[in-house]
Amino acid sequence: MRALNVSERRTAPPRVGVSTVIFALQPPAGQPVGDAPHDGATLWLPLVRRTRAPFTGRWALPGGPLAWDTSLEESARSTLHEATGLSPRYLEQLYTFGGRDRSATDLRVVTVAYWALIALADRTPMESVENVAWYSVDALPPLAFDHADIVALARRRLRAKATYTGVAVRFLGEEFTLGELRRVHDAVLGRTSDPANFRRRMLASGRVEPTGALRRDGAHRPARCYRFVAEPDAELLTPAPTPAETTERKRRTS
Amino acid sequence: MRALNVSERRTAPPRVGVSTVIFALQPPAGQPVGDAPHDGATLWLPLVRRTRAPFTGRWALPGGPLAWDTSLEESARSTLHEATGLSPRYLEQLYTFGGRDRSATDLRVVTVAYWALIALADRTPMESVENVAWYSVDALPPLAFDHADIVALARRRLRAKATYTGVAVRFLGEEFTLGELRRVHDAVLGRTSDPANFRRRMLASGRVEPTGALRRDGAHRPARCYRFVAEPDAELLTPAPTPAETTERKRRTS
């Protein structure tokens, strides 16, 4: 296919891109840059430095154009793998951004955003990837395009979903203690919950079951280990967001 | 721009389409086709008969390709207007469908689906639109592409959102009684709720406030009228779906 000239690009049909917000509890051995907040309870994500216009040199979400022979989810998985060397423990479509002027180029791009969780245990020896760096979500650099909005929406969605499903467990390995799980939940939701009540709620939910193993890791009683059990049905009851309202909060009347 | 030949179309970058699932409580004066279920408590939506391959003659969701100078939401609104002559009382992005083979043509299309609610009161005198018919969601004809999946997902989303937000009120006019609102909720959720408890929950939620007006419409005590009040924050806490799955349930807990 012939390349398009400038005026053709401006009125050409919008192309499709896929970008992914990849959350982890800690940065891998790569080169983290943004300094972590002091309390340390923060999430991390990988960014890619752009090497082409527009926004050359800026950091952006891992992603790229959708190939003709690739599904949306496949595209998200493959860019995730390229950026981290890993497979996601959780992957879900987030929202599709299609504003007229978001591309800042002549060729308009509609971006289908995904969000993913990866587990600490999956931190296989990963050679640092070219042009990829990990940042704390609480100390992000300026991002290209509207990627800051995408990250903000992904954080909201993660928080929301963590409150009524067991997604947060995807940050952990196969086997975990309820203390670990509670700390993950607290990190994601930015609160601190009562260990006793958290334990009861978790067990009552039927989402975890004991493996029988014990784990001892400090000057205190060893903890029973649990494994995750498939969600009953949960994540089907999904709603949806209005990502435009990053500043606005409420409306509705007419 | 030159038209593409067959082999070029097969490997060309995917194009973007926008389709909308438009829910109403009753069909307008147009030509409803699918017979309503006997109980009558069902939702309705407009479909468009395809006039071109593929799926010529089949019914499909209102929609079309995304123009270079139109945002996704604008596109959804305009096709909604074309199909119904109305503006939506509620409009929200649903999900983006991008499977490799869903288009059934050489040129691959990624469809951004929206869902919308329109109000009875908005049923302005609408001349019937060419090639548009209204069907009960419980008696849909065979649909083109994967549009049946899209409708199914939209129904799930509507139900889910109706259980924890006030969206259902968008089916009604500016002023309504709690009995009307309850019947709408029951129709959407497919259940029957206790009038007394529904009233209390609704009032306690702060989503409605009395207008002072009364409405009398039968051999019984007149009902107070209410108007909708902006949602507190609600819809920000949005999750997301796994459209592949068709089952559903209710759940929550943490």
Next chain:
DNA sequence: TCAAAAGTGTTCTACGTACACCCATGG
């Protein structure tokens, strides 16, 4: 023996459900 996290038990409250019952109206 002490600090710290695991784990159990108990109480209190909020909220939804079930259901009895009164109110106002048109026929």
Next chain:
DNA sequence: CCATGGGTGTACGTAGAACACTTTTGA
């Protein structure tokens, strides 16, 4: 005067929050 929905009152059950308390470990 009665059927019908609007509207109020009340009792019960369940789930989460608060918090006291016991258990088991490493140092």
